[in-house]
Amino acid sequence: MTAPLRPRRLAHRARTGHAALVYVFFYAPILLLVVYSFSADRLVGRWGGFTLDWYEEFWNNEQLTDSIAVSIRVAIFSTVVSVVLGTLSALALERFTFRGRQVFDALLYLPIIIPDVTMGIMMLVFFAEAIEIISPTYESIFGEPLTKGVNTIVVSHIAFNISFVSVVVRARLAGMDAKLEEASMDLYANRWQTFRFVTFPQILPGIAGGALLALTLSLDDVVVTQFASGPGATTLPVFVFSLIRKGVTPMINAVSVVMLAASLVLVVLMLVAERLRSDGVADTSRET
Amino acid sequence: MATPQFEVLAERQERRRGALLALPAFLYLLVFFVVPFAIVVVYSFATRTAQGSVELGGWNLDSYSRLSEQIVRDVLTRSLTLALITTLVCLLIAYPFAYHMTTVGPMARNLMLVFVMIPFWTNFLVRNYAWRLILVTDGPLSQSTEAVGLGTTDLLFTQTAVVIGMVYSFLPFMILPLYASIERIDRSLLEASSDLYASGRQTFRNVLLPLSMPGVVAGCILVFVPSLGAYVTPDILGGGKKVLLGSYIVTQFGTARNFPFGASLSVVLMVVMLTATIAYFRGGGRNL
Numbered sequence: 001m002t003a004p005l006r007p008r009r010l011a012h013r014a015r016t017g018h019a020a021l022v023y024v025f026f027y028a029p030i031l032l033l034v035v036y037s038f039s040a041d042r043l044v045g046r047w048g049g050f051t052l053d054w055y056e057e058f059w060n061n062e063q064l065t066d067s068i069a070v071s072i073r074v075a076i077f078s079t080v081v082s083v084v085l086g087t088l089s090a091l092a093l094e095r096f097t098f099r100g101r102q103v104f105d106a107l108l109y110l111p112i113i114i115p116d117v118t119m120g121i122m123m124l125v126f127f128a129e130a131i132e133i134i135s136p137t138y139e140s141i142f143g144e145p146l147t148k149g150v151n152t153i154v155v156s157h158i159a160f161n162i163s164f165v166s167v168v169v170r171a172r173l174a175g176m177d178a179k180l181e182e183a184s185m186d187l188y189a190n191r192w193q194t195f196r197f198v199t200f201p202q203i204l205p206g207i208a209g210g211a212l213l214a215l216t217l218s219l220d221d222v223v224v225t226q227f228a229s230g231p232g233a234t235t236l237p238v239f240v241f242s243l244i245r246k247g248v249t250p251m252i253n254a255v256s257v258v259m260l261a262a263s264l265v266l267v268v269l270m271l272v273a274e275r276l277r278s279d280g281v282a283d284t285s286r287e288t
Numbered sequence: 289m290a291t292p293q294f295e296v297l298a299e300r301q302e303r304r305r306g307a308l309l310a311l312p313a314f315l316y317l318l319v320f321f322v323v324p325f326a327i328v329v330v331y332s333f334a335t336r337t338a339q340g341s342v343e344l345g346g347w348n349l350d351s352y353s354r355l356s357e358q359i360v361r362d363v364l365t366r367s368l369t370l371a372l373i374t375t376l377v378c379l380l381i382a383y384p385f386a387y388h389m390t391t392v393g394p395m396a397r398n399l400m401l402v403f404v405m406i407p408f409w410t411n412f413l414v415r416n417y418a419w420r421l422i423l424v425t426d427g428p429l430s431q432s433t434e435a436v437g438l439g440t441t442d443l444l445f446t447q448t449a450v451v452i453g454m455v456y457s458f459l460p461f462m463i464l465p466l467y468a469s470i471e472r473i474d475r476s477l478l479e480a481s482s483d484l485y486a487s488g489r490q491t492f493r494n495v496l497l498p499l500s501m502p503g504v505v506a507g508c509i510l511v512f513v514p515s516l517g518a519y520v521t522p523d524i525l526g527g528g529k530k531v532l533l534g535s536y537i538v539t540q541f542g543t544a545r546n547f548p549f550g551a552s553l554s555v556v557l558m559v560v561m562l563t564a565t566i567a568y569f570r571g572g573g574r575n576l
Contacts, residue, residue, distance in 0.1 A: 116520075
């Protein structure tokens with residue numbers, strides 16, 4: 001046994017080295033970005049001593065801080081709506097049979113797999129047509145023309161987020177023992193009581209995971225938002241994307257690091273939710 | 289099992305409940321996803337007027353016949369080539385990595401997974417921007433290659449830069465399904481193979497690779513589809529020098545103002561995406 005082990009151990013060592021390189025590939029760019037955001041040199045990617053000037057410039061840029069406010073508003077609104085709609089559809093698909101169930105199931109997958117650009121174009125033509133139809137009525141009621149802005153961005157984000165929430169909550173529902181719900185019903189709890197006191201607490205980690213995913217996707221999105229937003233309101237990523245196209249400046253490094261920090265906070269929360277989720281599933285499987 | 293007593297009535301009520309739960313999300317996706325989708329398809333058969341607006345009526349295949357033009361063919365070929373290269377590079381990097389994950393202890397395995405997931409959740413735009421900073425003329429990469437005597441590198445705004453950015457963005461999509469499918473393989477099969485005097489390469493080709501094929505297919509599709517429609521990465525790292533499908537579509541809705549042609553390109557992209565997805569589910573992708 002010892003003889004054939006030697007080349008295998010060598011192969012193992014080679015793969016360990018390879019894995020280390022993959023992690024360097026994953027994390028070096030992120031680390032360099034953080035480091036260079038503190039560089040005083042006017043050229044990006046050159047070290048010229050420590051400074052916090054770029055962060056200050058970012059903080060004093062009103063367009064940027066406005067776009068952060070838009071991003072947060074959009075993320076919160078779209079997450080709340082898609083968590084409700086996504087959870088309801090997850091319950092429908094995992095616990096009920098109904099007409100058109102398969103069509104609905106397939107329809108829910110589409111926003112996940114469709115390329116960003118296609119979805120963006122869809123939103124562009126849709127809002128152009130819709131505004132043309134609705135605007136006269138809208139203007140006669142509210143006295144101002146209907147334009148693309150925060151509303152249309154929220155609408156487009158909900159359109160892709162429902163599906164992601166639904167997938168995460170469904171996974172949780174599938175891992176949960178349906179016998180618990182049956183037991184509750186056998187004990188004369190009605191549908192609502194069963195949901196409120198049995199199903200809901202069980203799937204809560206899944207809902208939290210779905211909500212965090214929706215928040216992340218909404219805060220990340222560039223392409224769909226670009227086509228759903230109007231001249232009045234843009235989100236942070238769209239604004240930063242337009243800045244990058246105009247030419248890179250050290251301030252963009254600073255903004256990027258702030259975005260990075262925000263997504264890292266969400267990742268940590270996500271991992272905590274994941275923890276809770278797998279703990280919960282482990283518990284029910286232990287009982288059966 | 290727990291079929292209620294008043295079967296027919298109760299069954300009907302259950303179905304209605306399920307449909308009712310699915311209804312809000314269904315209506316939402318109908319209005320804000322299916323209708324936009326349909327508009328794009330309708331546009332693709334419409335005519336572009338001289339002013340650049342869309343004339344409905346007079347259905348034709350003009351936009352689709354443009355797909356055979358040399359410029360369009362070049363864009364499609366270039367996008368396809370870059371997407372294939374990206375997929376292949378991801379596969380070559382991810383396979384030994386994913387295999388390695390299955391050979392380490394459970395603690396190390398979880399850590400390895402978490403550290404693959406973190407870049408996966410980190411802001412997409414920021415991750416691509418980080419490479420812009422690394423590849424910039426006289427930037428960190430150029431400085432370090434010069435320091436080790438390899439001369440300066442100037443990769444920014446080349447096809448190589450685009451591939452690097454896409455591999456960086458989509459590598460986790462390859463690692464995760466590969467890991468899931470390799471992890472499921474019974475290790476005793478690999479041991480049996482080497483007990484029967486198969487070399488490492490023979491074991492890989494005749495046992496490991498065929499058994500992990502569902503993961504390979506799933507990973508390739510998950511990388512290929514977004515690479516083909518990529519828009520942000522080619523823009524940031526390719527500088528839009530060589531036009532790719534994603535930005536070509538966007539141009540049709542922007543400066544070129546040829547909505548029907550842009551719509552037909554989107555339809556082509558959707559068809560590729562749907563074909564790939566169906567292949568994915570046929571290949572047992574749903575189980576991953």
